[in-house]
Amino acid sequence: MASVNTYDNKKFLIVDDLPEMRSSLRTQLASLGYSNVAISSNVRTALDHLEQGSFDVILCDYYLGGGTDGQQVLEHVRNRKLISRSTLFIMITAEKGYASVVTAAECQPDDYLLKPFTADTLQARLTRLLDKKTRLAKVDAMQEKERWPEVVAACDEIIASGDRYQPDAMRIRGNALIACGRIDEAMAFYNQVLGIRAMPWARFGLARAQYAQGDADNCKATLTQLILEAPQLLSAYDLLGRVHVDTGQADEALKILDQACTIAPDSLSRHRAIAKVAEEMSDFTRVESALARVVKKTHNSPLRDTADIARLGNAYSEMGEPAKAIELIDDARKNFKSDANDPQLAAVEALAQHKAGKPELAAAALARALTSEPGTLPKDVAMSIARACLATGRQAEGEAMLKSVVQNNPDSAAVHEQVAAALNVHGSPERAATLIQECREEVVALNNEAVRRGRAGELGEAATMLTEAAERLPGNAQIVSNAAFALLLDIYSNGPDASKLRDALRFQETVTALNPRHPKLTDIADLQRRIRAKYGQTS
Amino acid sequence: MSFATLAALTIHDVKNRLAAMAARAEARGDSETLRDALTAAGDLSRLLACYKVDAGLLQPDIDTRCPVDLVDELVAETRPLTRLEIAGDCGLAPPAWYYDESLIRMVLANALHNALRFARTRITVSARQTDDWLEFRIADDGPGYPADMLANPTAAAPISDDGVGIGLHLARHVAALHENHGIRGVITLENEPGAVFSLKLPR
Numbered sequence: 110m111a112s113v114n115t116y117d118n119k120k121f122l123i124v125d126d127l128p129e130m131r132s133s134l135r136t137q138l139a140s141l142g143y144s145n146v147a148i149s150s151n152v153r154t155a156l157d158h159l160e161q162g163s164f165d166v167i168l169c170d171y172y173l174g175g176g177t178d179g180q181q182v183l184e185h186v187r188n189r190k191l192i193s194r195s196t197l198f199i200m201i202t203a204e205k206g207y208a209s210v211v212t213a214a215e216c217q218p219d220d221y222l223l224k225p226f227t228a229d230t231l232q233a234r235l236t237r238l239l240d241k242k243t244r245l246a247k248v249d250a251m252q253e254k255e256r257w258p259e260v261v262a263a264c265d266e267i268i269a270s271g272d273r274y275q276p277d278a279m280r281i282r283g284n285a286l287i288a289c290g291r292i293d294e295a296m297a298f299y300n301q302v303l304g305i306r307a308m309p310w311a312r313f314g315l316a317r318a319q320y321a322q323g324d325a326d327n328c329k330a331t332l333t334q335l336i337l338e339a340p341q342l343l344s345a346y347d348l349l350g351r352v353h354v355d356t357g358q359a360d361e362a363l364k365i366l367d368q369a370c371t372i373a374p375d376s377l378s379r380h381r382a383i384a385k386v387a388e389e390m391s392d393f394t395r396v397e398s399a400l401a402r403v404v405k406k407t408h409n410s411p412l413r414d415t416a417d418i419a420r421l422g423n424a425y426s427e428m429g430e431p432a433k434a435i436e437l438i439d440d441a442r443k444n445f446k447s448d449a450n451d452p453q454l455a456a457v458e459a460l461a462q463h464k465a466g467k468p469e470l471a472a473a474a475l476a477r478a479l480t481s482e483p484g485t486l487p488k489d490v491a492m493s494i495a496r497a498c499l500a501t502g503r504q505a506e507g508e509a510m511l512k513s514v515v516q517n518n519p520d521s522a523a524v525h526e527q528v529a530a531a532l533n534v535h536g537s538p539e540r541a542a543t544l545i546q547e548c549r550e551e552v553v554a555l556n557n558e559a560v561r562r563g564r565a566g567e568l569g570e571a572a573t574m575l576t577e578a579a580e581r582l583p584g585n586a587q588i589v590s591n592a593a594f595a596l597l598l599d600i601y602s603n604g605p606d607a608s609k610l611r612d613a614l615r616f617q618e619t620v621t622a623l624n625p626r627h628p629k630l631t632d633i634a635d636l637q638r639r640i641r642a643k644y645g646q647t648s
Numbered sequence: 649m650s651f652a653t654l655a656a657l658t659i660h661d662v663k664n665r666l667a668a669m670a671a672r673a674e675a676r677g678d679s680e681t682l683r684d685a686l687t688a689a690g691d692l693s694r695l696l697a698c699y700k701v702d703a704g705l706l707q708p709d710i711d712t713r714c715p716v717d718l719v720d721e722l723v724a725e726t727r728p729l730t731r732l733e734i735a736g737d738c739g740l741a742p743p744a745w746y747y748d749e750s751l752i753r754m755v756l757a758n759a760l761h762n763a764l765r766f767a768r769t770r771i772t773v774s775a776r777q778t779d780d781w782l783e784f785r786i787a788d789d790g791p792g793y794p795a796d797m798l799a800n801p802t803a804a805a806p807i808s809d810d811g812v813g814i815g816l817h818l819a820r821h822v823a824a825l826h827e828n829h830g831i832r833g834v835i836t837l838e839n840e841p842g843a844v845f846s847l848k849l850p851r
Contacts, residue, residue, distance in 0.1 A: 127664065133671030140675070172660075203663035204656075204696065223750060225667035225689050227674055227682070229724045237717060273743050276712035306746055306828060306851070308711070341707055 116239050117142040119165040124155045124182065125201070126174040130224075134168060134201075137228040141235075152177050156411045159191045166235065167192065168222075171202035176406050181377055184216050185412050194249035197238050244274045248281055255622075257289030283314040290625020292321045309339035316348060325356050343369050347382055355523075359390040377403055377412065384420060396424040404437075415441070419453040419493065426461045434461035452478045453490040459497040471501050479506065488514055492527060499535030507535070508544060515548040517584030520624075552582075556591060568599040572609065579616055590620045590629035597636045605644050652699065659692045666692075683729040687761055693754055694818055701821050708748040708825040715741045715775040715782060718753060723773055726760055733770040740776035747849050751822045752784070758815040759786045759845040766790030766843060780831075780851040785844055792839030823847055 121143055125131045131148050138146050147164070149155035152173060158164070171179040179200050186192045200218040219238055222231070242249070244267070251259040264282035268275050279302065286295035299315040302308060312335045319328035332349040335342065346369035353362035366383045373379055380399040387395035400421040407413035418441045425434035438458045441448045448454055455478035462471035478494045486494070491514050498507030511528050518524035529541035555578055563571040572595040579585075579592035593616035596609045613633075620627050666689045673681035700706040716738045723736040756773070763771045767788035774785045816835070823833035831850040838844045 127668075129668045130664070130671075133668055133675070136675050137671065203660050203667065204693070221750070223693075223753075224663060225670035225686060227670070227686075227725055227728065229728065230721060233717075233721055233724055271743075273714060276744055308746070310711075339707075339709075341709065 116165075116235065117144070119143060119145065119239070120163070121146040122149065122155065122158055122164040122167045123147070123169075124149045124152070124167065124173065124179075125170040126150055126172070127170070130170065137231055140228050141232045151175070152182055153411045155182065156186070156191065159186060163193070164196055165239075166197045166199065168199050168201055169218075171200055175410070176375075177410060177412065178375060179218075180216075181375075181412055183218055184378060187216055194253055195242055195246065197235075197242060199234075199238070241274060241277065244272070245277060245281075248278065252281065252285070255288070255618075257285045260285035261289070261291075280310055280314075283311070287314070287317055287321055290321075290621065292318050292625075296322070307338060309335060309342050309345075312338065313342060313345055313348075316345070320348060320352060325352050328352050340372065343373055343376065343379065347378075350382060350386060354386055354389060359386060359392075362386045363390075363392075363395065375406075377406065381417070384424075388420065388424075391427070393424040393427040397421065397428060400424065409444075413445075415445075415448050415451050415454060416489070418448070419451070419457045422454070422457040422461060423493065426457065426464050429464075431461040431464035434458070435465060450477060450480070452481050452486065453493050456490070456493040456497040460493075460500055463497070463501050468501070471497075475501055475503065488518065488524065492531065495528075496531050496535070499531060507531075511544060512548050512551075513582070515545055516552060516582045516588075519548075519552065519585050519587065552585065552588060556587070559591065559595060563595065563598065568595070568602055572596045572599040576612055576616075579619075583619060584623065586620050586623040586627050587629075589616045589623070590627055590633065593617045593620065593633050594629060594636065597633065597640060601636060601640050601643065605640075652703070655699070656696065659696050663689050663692055679728050686725075686729070690754070690757055690761065694758060694814055697751070697754065697822075698814060698818055701818065706751075706821070706825065708751060708822075710746050710748050710826065712744050713747055713749050713752075714743065715745050715784070716743075718749070718756070719773050719775050719784070722753070722756055722760060725757075726764070726771075730764055732764065732767050735770065735772045737772055737774035738776075741774075742777040742782060745777075745782040745849065746828070746851070747782075747826055748822075751825070752847070752849075755815075755819045755822050755847060756784055756786065758819070759847075762815065763788040763790070763843065763845070768842075782849045782851070784847045784849075787840065787842060787844045789842040792841050792843050793837050798837055798839065819847065823849070826850065 121138060123131055123134050123138075123146060125134065128150070131150065135146055135148065138144075147158050149158060155169075169179045169182060173179060173182070179202075183198055183200070186198075192198065197220075198218045199220050199222055201222045201224060203224045219242075220234060222234060226234075248260055248263045248267070251257075251263055261282055264278040264285065267278035268282065283295055283298055283302075286292075286298060295318040296315065299311045299318060302311040303315065312331060316328050316331040316335065319331060329349065329352055332345050332352070335345045336349070339345070346365050350362040350366045350369075353359065353365065363383065363386055366379065366386060370376070370379045370383065380403045384396045384399040384403075387393070387399065400417055403417050404413070404421055407417070418437060422434035422437050425431065425437065434457065438454055438461070441454065455474045459471045459474035459478060462468075462474055475494075475497055478497060491510050495507045495510035495514065498504070498510060511531065514524060515528055525545055528545065529538070532538070532541040532544065555574070559571040559575050562568075562574070572592070575588065575592035575595045579589045582588050593613045596613035596616070600606055600609055600613070617630070617633055620630060620633075666685045670682050670685035670689070673679075673685060697706060719736045719738050719741070723734050726734050760771065760773065763786050767790045769789055771786065771788045774787070776783055776785075816837075819835050823835050826833035826849045828850045833847065833849040836846045836848070838846065
């Protein structure tokens with residue numbers, strides 16, 4: 110029965126809550142010559158296995174009991190990069206109908222395997238999928254490193270070869286074009302695919318390209334059509350929700366996200382998306398109802414996320430129920446060591462204690478929140494801390510935190526609005542305008558000083574200064590691009606330096622990710638050509 | 649809980665047990681029980697699909713797929729279940745086509761299981777492209793379809809005691825769900841002289 114296979118050294122992980130299914134899968138694998146097999150009966154042990162070592166193939170049952178399903182596990186391990194793209198994730202299910210409902214374009218298993226299946230079927234499927242991984246190894250490796258232009262090139266190679274992996278390469282190609290900012294090309298590519306066949310992934314890609322170009326109207330139209338054609342593609346609802354929020358139609362956004370929730374009531378990411386939109390609308394009752402479900406479902410599960418607790422706690426405070434927030438956070442900190450010093454949780458607690466009329470406890474919580482460097486914190490965390498500072502009268506620290514948020518998001522009107530809203534509550538509207546102005550002026554002053562030093566021949570000093578600023582403000586394209594340029598100018602004038610070159614390239618990538626059409630990128634590329642001309646290709 | 653939900657949960661549960669049973673039968677080389685378990689699981693899938701058709705819930709998930717792989721898998725899956733010769737023929741198959749893999753597999757597996765009952769010595773599963781169509785064919789060397797089935801190909805097939813009608817009803821529906829620019833997939837039955845089940849899908 111078992112045929113000889115060339116992949117018998119591969120490492121397998123089986124995740125299934127039914128003992129009989131685990132052992133029959135193991136027997137099937139053994140009959141095919143696969144002996145390196147780890148087994149998990151639940152998500153927790155599966156994650157332990159994944160943290161301890163890498164696997165080539167994960168065979169995960171869709172139903173895992175206790176409110177968890179395979180799709181949640183897949184999203185968790187992909188989002189946290191617990192598995193690389195080279196790992197094969199196969200979802201096993203008795204019925205495709207249930208599983209496929211939670212189709213997320215960005216997070217799909219490599220394949221679905223419908224129970225019951227024979228060992229021969231499993232073998233045929235494994236060989237085929239492992240062959241595909243081998244063929245796509247280069248594309249996957251480049252994707253992993255987010256080297257998008259190289260991903261596009263590697264995909265082009267496969268598409269040109271006309272082999273059976275062409276369709277896979279095409280899907281990846283479109284994504285990569287958007288990721289590296291080649292939006293016009295992406296648009297043309299997706300339209301070309303759609304001309305042949307109305308494939309949902311291509312229509313979704315087109316919508317993403319339209320979104321990237323800021324074409325909200327066409328993006329909405331594309332997504333509305335897509336939802337009619339393929340109502341099971343949940344990513345379409347998410348993006349449509351986002352576009353509605355961006356265009357100030359938060360009501361529409363919530364309507365569309367609710368629709369997605371009806372289709373996939375078990376999807377954690379749906380409820381989180383709803384909470385995010387509701388938060389932006391300050392509709393904290395909605396935030397509470399969405400996140401309470403997530404927190405309840407993931408309670409004591411490895412899929413729990415501290416940010417959910419923090420945001421739910423914040424919603425309670427905003428709803429005037431700080432006691433509930435405090436209870437929730439206390440419980441989290443007691444049961445999870447890693448939550449004890451979580452800055453966002455501490456910030457939410459500070460606000461709750463303040464509202465509950467306990468200034469000392471508020472101050473203690475805030476002190477814990479303030480232990481991290483502002484520049485290193487994600488925006489949402491920094492905002493929580495800033496709000497807590499302002500509410501408890503620590504104006505200077507709060508404003509410093511907000512400044513770092515503004516300077517890291519210098520061109521985002523939405524972020525500036527959030528900052529202004531925070532200052533409206535605990536300061537004054539005028540203060541918001543002056544703060545944002547000060548942020549701009551600081552950045553301008555820093556740039557001017559760097560330029561002055563550069564002109565004075567102090568290229569090294571200028572580069573160092575901008576490098577420091579770029580590390581502090583990784584979201585500020587102007588600073589980061591100038592840092593890249595200054596480092597390259599220093600190299601051009603004073604000779605190659607490996608560490609400076611590394612920093613310059615890193616900053617160049619950061620700018621490209623922030624804004625692929627940033628004008629300074631052309632200057633940076635020119636300077637790189639001149640360096641190569643002067644010192645040779647190796648530099 | 650509605651009857652439909654209850655039924656869906658039960659079907660899911662029974663399929664899990666059938667899967668365990670199939671695995672045990674396979675492990676001890678009992679191909680007869682294996683075949684029964686796989687057939688029964690297939691019947692349940694079709695029952696659920698029929699319910700979805702009636703409730704308007706059957707949504708095809710059409711993607712780029714490889715017909716050669718599907719034919720190979722069906723052939724490999726069926727061979728251990730029978731003494732008949734099962735041949736795959738993909739000489740004229742396109743490298744890729746557009747369809748819902750699990751729905752098309754369900755239809756073809758059902759046609760194949762029917763052929764198993766009527767074939768004398770041999771069944772051929774083939775995929776081939778003619779112009780803008782992909783055609784899957786399941787041909788056996790048995791007595792062919794009864795005349796009344798061929799006489800009225802578009803009428804809703806009567807559901808016979810052995811459940812053949814359910815399969816055909818569903819197959820027609822699944823074929824029609826595969827639509828591109830207004831052109832839909834079709835099922836045809838022919839005798840050449842053995843029964844030939846054909847599923848054509850538009851590009």
